[in-house]
Amino acid sequence: xxxxxxxxxxxxxxxxxxxxxxxxxxxxxxxxxxxxxxxxxxxxxxxxxxxxxxxxxxxxxxxxxxxxxxxxxxxxxxxxxxxxxxxxxxxxxxxxxxxxxxxxxxxxxxxxxxxxxxxxxxxxxxxxxxxxxxxxxxxxxxxxxxxxxxxxxxxxxxxxxxxxxxxxxxxxxxxxxxxxxxxxxxxxxxxxxxxxxxxxxxxxxxxxxxxxxxxxxxxxxxxxxxxxxxxxxxxxxxxxxxxxxxxxxxxxxxxxxxxxxxxxxxxxxxxxxxxxxxxxxxxxxxxxxxxxxxxxxxxxxxxxxxxxxxxxxxxxxxxxxxxxxxxxxxxxxxxxxxxxxxxxxxxxxxxxxxxxxxxxxxxxxxxxxxxxxxxxxxxxxxxxxxxxxxxxxxxxxxxxxxxxxxxxxxxxxxxxxxxxxxxxxxxxxxxxxxxxxxxxxxxxxxxxxxxxxxxxxxxxxxxxxxxxxxxxxxxxxxxxxxxxxxxxxxxxxxxxxxxxxxxxxxxxxxxxxxxxxxxxxxxxxxxxxxxxxxxxxxxxxxxxxxxxxxxxxxxxxxxxxxxxxxxxxxxxxxxxxxxxxxxxxxxxx
Amino acid sequence: xxxxxxxxxxxxxxxxxxxxxxxxxxxxxxxxxxxxxxxxxxxxxxxxxxxxxxxxxxxxxxxxxxxxxxxxxxxxxxxxxxxxxxxxxxxxxxxxxxxxxxxxxxxxxxxxxxxxxxxxxxxxxxxxxxxxxxxxxxxxxxxxxxxxxxxxxxxxxxxx
Numbered sequence: 001x002x003x004x005x006x007x008x009x010x011x012x013x014x015x016x017x018x019x020x021x022x023x024x025x026x027x028x029x030x031x032x033x034x035x036x037x038x039x040x041x042x043x044x045x046x047x048x049x050x051x052x053x054x055x056x057x058x059x060x061x062x063x064x065x066x067x068x069x070x071x072x073x074x075x076x077x078x079x080x081x082x083x084x085x086x087x088x089x090x091x092x093x094x095x096x097x098x099x100x101x102x103x104x105x106x107x108x109x110x111x112x113x114x115x116x117x118x119x120x121x122x123x124x125x126x127x128x129x130x131x132x133x134x135x136x137x138x139x140x141x142x143x144x145x146x147x148x149x150x151x152x153x154x155x156x157x158x159x160x161x162x163x164x165x166x167x168x169x170x171x172x173x174x175x176x177x178x179x180x181x182x183x184x185x186x187x188x189x190x191x192x193x194x195x196x197x198x199x200x201x202x203x204x205x206x207x208x209x210x211x212x213x214x215x216x217x218x219x220x221x222x223x224x225x226x227x228x229x230x231x232x233x234x235x236x237x238x239x240x241x242x243x244x245x246x247x248x249x250x251x252x253x254x255x256x257x258x259x260x261x262x263x264x265x266x267x268x269x270x271x272x273x274x275x276x277x278x279x280x281x282x283x284x285x286x287x288x289x290x291x292x293x294x295x296x297x298x299x300x301x302x303x304x305x306x307x308x309x310x311x312x313x314x315x316x317x318x319x320x321x322x323x324x325x326x327x328x329x330x331x332x333x334x335x336x337x338x339x340x341x342x343x344x345x346x347x348x349x350x351x352x353x354x355x356x357x358x359x360x361x362x363x364x365x366x367x368x369x370x371x372x373x374x375x376x377x378x379x380x381x382x383x384x385x386x387x388x389x390x391x392x393x394x395x396x397x398x399x400x401x402x403x404x405x406x407x408x409x410x411x412x413x414x415x416x417x418x419x420x421x422x423x424x425x426x427x428x429x430x431x432x433x434x435x436x437x438x439x440x441x442x443x444x445x446x447x448x449x450x451x452x453x454x455x456x457x458x459x460x461x462x463x464x465x466x467x468x469x470x471x472x473x474x475x476x477x478x479x480x481x482x483x484x485x486x487x488x489x490x491x492x493x494x495x496x497x498x499x500x501x502x503x504x505x506x507x508x509x510x511x512x513x514x515x516x517x518x519x520x521x522x523x524x525x526x527x528x529x530x531x532x533x534x535x536x537x538x539x540x541x542x543x544x545x546x547x548x549x550x551x552x553x554x555x556x557x558x559x560x561x562x563x564x565x566x567x568x569x570x571x572x573x574x575x576x577x578x579x580x581x582x583x584x585x586x587x588x589x
Numbered sequence: 590x591x592x593x594x595x596x597x598x599x600x601x602x603x604x605x606x607x608x609x610x611x612x613x614x615x616x617x618x619x620x621x622x623x624x625x626x627x628x629x630x631x632x633x634x635x636x637x638x639x640x641x642x643x644x645x646x647x648x649x650x651x652x653x654x655x656x657x658x659x660x661x662x663x664x665x666x667x668x669x670x671x672x673x674x675x676x677x678x679x680x681x682x683x684x685x686x687x688x689x690x691x692x693x694x695x696x697x698x699x700x701x702x703x704x705x706x707x708x709x710x711x712x713x714x715x716x717x718x719x720x721x722x723x724x725x726x727x728x729x730x731x732x733x734x735x736x737x738x739x740x741x742x743x744x745x746x747x748x749x
Contacts, residue, residue, distance in 0.1 A: 164641035167648045177644040178626065587630065587640065
């Protein structure tokens with residue numbers, strides 16, 4: 001432990017702690033635009049300067065030292081910080097009124113806080129071409145303050161290396177290699193760059209207008225579905241606590257917005273488990289050479305696999321994601337059942353994810369109904385915006401139920417939104433399929449929580465099933481290395497069944513989730529481990545209290561197989577609910 | 590694929606040494622005159638370095654060229670002695686007559702203009718070097734002659 005004083009108050013912290021973090025222990029918030037707990041300090045913005053033993057230094061990258069005397073704010077520091085801000089703004093467009101981040105922008109908030117209203121410096125903003133080539137994420141370099149968070153996240157946390165610095169000095173920009181378009185780069189559309197960007201430089205591709213156009217068209221039958229993680233984050237946009245589960249209010253709101261049917265992706269999650277557990281049991285008991293098996297619900301992980309690890313394609317579950325399954329069934333099973341012309345149906349999905357926008361068009365398999373199975377995928381943030389546009393009082397709206405039959409779900413479906421959840425749900429059902437008995441203990445504490453790689457072994461009928469769970473997709477590398485090594489040496493596999501989610505914490509912290517910032521919230525702003533845990537708890541509690549906690553107990557799913565699909569893993573199910581993967585180049589040009 | 594193997598050979602030479610990316614890129618540029626995209630890709634693959642990192646390095650140092658340079662590389666020395674003796678004006682004259690900025694090549698790929706910091710013969714300041722041939726005590730008035738000399742040289746070569 002190291003003892004120091006900040007503003008003449010003593011504080012004791014671990015060695016290696018930065019001054020900025022130490023100050024937070026004393027409820028002193030040093031301003032910063034680049035520091036974020038998820039990334040290494042880049043010392044990029046210069047706002048966090050403090051006086052250390054008399055000298056001005058950056059507090060984000062200066063570790064504490066014994067006996068250090070820090071002044072966090074004085075008249076000179078205030079003036080220097082204002083100048084730093086003015087310089088940043090001299091290179092930033094004055095387009096707050098028409099910027100997607102307005103009202104939730106760290107730069108805008110900082111400018112207000114520091115009273116930047118007087119004579120600004122001449123504006124030297126450069127115009128850059130906006131890169132919306134992925135149709136998932138939009139990158140506007142002119143709004144970038146070069147804080148470096150997105151690069152850190154993309155390179156180090158995600159290990160994707162789509163984003164990098166181009167050029168130097170005033171010409172510096174953040175782009176893929178050599179300034180090519182994101183679509184031509186290894187970008188997996190996870191959107192963690194947009195979740196960490198402090199300004200409007202990186203935002204999701206806006207599809208809200210498309211949805212409004214469908215809702216306004218009386219000839220169109222609109223079906224909406226919400227992903228597990230949406231229900232525990234949407235409330236943050238309306239002043240609810242982090243992680244508060246607002247499923248019923250979201251259903252009611254969607255109905256008021258004019259959707260003809262409100263379904264739940266959780267139904268698709270239960271269905272995914274039936275198919276995925278069936279697939280795993282078949283591989284485990286009949287085709288051990290096809291092990292290990294990876295989960296495939298996460299589109300960013302699918303994208304990464306196809307680009308970086310195509311040798312593992314045979315080990316990938318062929319199951320589509322829950323959103324894709326609901327889409328395929330809405331235009332076949334449901335349309336048949338209700339006698340609706342599937343051509344008139346539009347399926348809109350609300351996802352915590354930017355990569356889902358890519359998933360709905362990723363291959364011909366996404367047209368298994370004969371139409372595009374899902375027409376539009378919007379993020380939680382876009383839905384929040386639409387709710388506000390519609391003038392719906394989300395806080396006070398009365399809770400409602402989802403529509404049937406694609407609205408029923410079990411606790412196993414809802415935990416899909418958090419790391420470890422898909423695996424937990426799959427194990428509950430796989431255990432039943434192999435043994436014919438229900439698991440006694442439904443929870444697997446070892447694969448819960450925010451450790452990057454989690455492992456456990458579950459004994460089923462005397463055989464050990466070795467499990468791994470990875471999230472924050474950079475962590476998957478280590479698991480793949482262990483598997484490749486074991487295969488090369490002809491050793492026993494280190495794992496049989498592996499869950500992967502691209503975003504740290506899983507979908508609850510997806511690239512499309514609310515970025516809650518503003519004077520009412522404690523810093524650090526944006527997604528943090530604390531919020532990840534709160535949102536996960538919202539899902540885990542729903543599961544704990546659910547009447548039904550196993551996907552194979554979902555009555556609507558059972559009926560679906562009986563009336564329409566036949567056997568789990570059968571031909572019908574394969575046509576609608578499974579997909580294929582192809583090796584693709586990291587760079588398209 | 591004769592070209593391609595150059596990058597792989599260079600990568601194999603340097604891949605085991607830590608922090609050797611810059612050396613590999615230098616060598617690649619020595620051989621090719623610039624660093625083509627395809628070669629950078631191949632180097633990334635063979636050295637197991639992300640392409641994005643390679644371009645961070647390539648675009649940080651203005652030494653590296655990403656496009657094929659013009660046939661005659663004009664190096665205008667802007668080291669202290671040459672600069673004080675008026676090479677800044679000579680540089681401007683080259684830019685004007687060629688219609689390009691420093692670090693660029695003419696559209697016909699005949700000339701490439703670049704600045705260097707001292708070529709080691711300050712006694713001849715101000716100095717320009719074209720493809721290894723040194724011109725001492727150059728002034729604004731010499732620019733047209735130098736360009737004409739090289740144009741003629743290339744013309745004669747193409748006739749042969």
